[in-house]
Amino acid sequence: MLEDPVNASSAPNSGTASEVVPVLLGIGTLNFVADWLFRYNYELVSITMGIVGENQVRQRRGRGSTAPKQAPDGQWADFADLVLTISREIKFGDYSSEEAVSLSPSEGVVMRYLHRHPGSIPSRVAHASGLQRSNLSTVLRGLEDRGLIERRSGVDDAREVQIFPTARGTSNYALVRTEWAELVSAAAGGDADLDAAVALLQRVEAGLVRLRQAGEQAS
Secondary structure, eight states: OOBSOOOGGGOOSOOOHHHHHHHHHHHHHHHHHHHHHHHSOTHHHHHHTTSSOHHHHHHHHOTTOOSOOOOSOHHHHHHHHHHHHHHHHHTSSOOSSTTOOOBOHHHHHHHHHHHHSTTBOHHHHHHHHTOOHHHHHHHHHHHHHTTSEEEEEOSSOTTSEEEEEOHHHHHHHHHHHHHHHHHHHHHTTTOOOOHHHHHHHHHHHHHHHHHHHHHHHHO
């Protein structure tokens, strides 16, 4: 199974720009949310969206409670289930393009971050992605060996290393996102109002990152 692949046989090339562009904006966020929901409880989604506060969750569980964590609202549990299911379906199959480079989940997280924040230093990438520095080093070596990223000396400090996507890394990301868009657009029938859905997923993504980083700082 590949990271973020699509089933080429179900991905027609008929999507219009108005259909494809919103999907491109949201599908990477959906995959990110799915990755984190595998690691964290559905309850975090409700905290993120303001349905319940963190103190309320602690009070309900009780100090030292070993009871299973329960989602406080069935709709948020359904939302989390759907995110995980959609992400899983996207990951089935192979890329239709022979030029596409397959990535592991960790490699995909790092590449998505670097496309948003080119020139980041390794410590920042580790903090943003949630990877341990030793694991990040392995991921970066693999991406560099395949020509998807490059390391450059810092402009102000030559001892500092900055990481950038290469031209191949950028083109691969664009290629894969186009295939995601074609697949998901076809699955939705090509006619959907995605603005609200994308905005919600982006809020959840930002909230999950905030909660995870707060937990890391507290530990």
